[in-house]
Amino acid sequence: xxxxxxxxxxxxxxxxxxxxxxxxxxxxxxxxxxxxxxxxxxxxxxxxxxxxxxxxxxxxxxxxxxxxxxxxxxxxxxxxxxxxxxxxxxxxxxxxxxxxxxxxxxxxxxxxxxxxxxxxxxxxxxxxxxxxxxxxxxxxxxxxxxxxxxxxxxx
Numbered sequence: 001x002x003x004x005x006x007x008x009x010x011x012x013x014x015x016x017x018x019x020x021x022x023x024x025x026x027x028x029x030x031x032x033x034x035x036x037x038x039x040x041x042x043x044x045x046x047x048x049x050x051x052x053x054x055x056x057x058x059x060x061x062x063x064x065x066x067x068x069x070x071x072x073x074x075x076x077x078x079x080x081x082x083x084x085x086x087x088x089x090x091x092x093x094x095x096x097x098x099x100x101x102x103x104x105x106x107x108x109x110x111x112x113x114x115x116x117x118x119x120x121x122x123x124x125x126x127x128x129x130x131x132x133x134x135x136x137x138x139x140x141x142x143x144x145x146x147x148x149x150x151x152x153x154x155x
Contacts, residue, residue: 004146006146008100008101008149009103010101011103017108020089020091020102020114021108021111024108053130056131057127057128058126059126060083060125060127062119062120063121066145067117068142069116071138073134075110076110076131078118079127079129080104080126080127082126083120083124083125086103086118087108088119119147
């Protein structure tokens, strides 16, 4: 018997995503670090000290996942490039009711220690990932597979 559970998928909104991280678009109350009138505004919506960063390129085809991961020592940036993905997140993966999906429609940064996984809702999806090269990976193997339902993404 295939034990697969479907999680609720939400639109990526700041107040809903806040327990897991933040959307990397500047907030209304944030001011640009550098601005040249009529040319550009440069914002720094996320700042973290690190000995360096590494940039990864994820090509994902997974339609279901059976584990989550977290990085207790570093935040992690996900920026959608191609295709459509759902970020699966949890505050406590031992409790199925804390598993949620968010459509990855904007760049985000996960808080340190946020349990997460990625499901592609197109044939493949491609995501730019930025993290510390000293990243520590911890895994939680779910006792079931997780997929997403109701894939009508709201715009």
